[in-house]
Amino acid sequence: MKYRLGLIGHPIKHSLSPWIHARFLEKSKIEGTYSIFDLREHELKKQIDAFRDEGIRGFNVTIPYKQKIIPLLDGVDRMAREIGAVNTVANMNGKLIGFNTDGIGYLKSLEQAFPETLMNREISILIIGAGGAARGIYYILNQFGFSSIDIANRTYQNAQSIAALNTRKNTTNILSLEDASTMSGAYDLIIQTTNVGMRPNEAASPIRTSSINKSTIVSDIIYQPIWTKLLQEAAENGARVHHGHTMLLYQAKFAFEKWFGHSPSLEDMDRQLKQLLEG
16 A cells, blocks of 8 residues: 655745655655645645545645644644644544644653753743744653743744643743844753744844853754744854754654554654755
């Protein structure tokens, strides 16, 4: 049997998800295809209905549809429902069920790179942005008991809606991007979740890092380019950096597990993907 998988979003023509999942299928000895569906919003419902009718095995969801897709699905698991965003959909007995692997994928990628940092739940964290990925990352960090997670965003109300996910009553302050620039030296971990700095706008950065602490980890979930302006400036100012392609690998790994019930190996894929992105 040949399985169909895919990705929906806009714009996504440069996505590396097909590269990743083709290797997962090969490693798992599963016959299947992974296709891109670059959709405008008015096309979304029609495509979801077609997926259901055609029996697609599963698909991923990216910007800007992680929240908009929820009412079009047959169900959403508890974590994705609480987060309010879906990045993975699995066909379960003809029903399209939504999940969120962004948060756990991000956490595992960070744990792989900086295991000693994550052992300390008292570190001070700043999340930049308030979209679907930020919701998943904030939720999982809160669930794992990190005590101080601030949010910086252009729109206060959007950041406030993420802070409402704070079920453990940990400390969360909402900042402007200007304040985040000024206070960047106060954080042990800065996580950039917006599309600012993504191709073709590589010259943009959401905050300045001139006052950053040399022990700070600056993490950007953008992976095209792999060296965003934010990461370049952070490295020049002595900070440690965490690249976005590793989150992509881990959230894909957990998505694949939702579709097929087992977890594929990531052996050597980090290096291969990094080389691919660096050209």
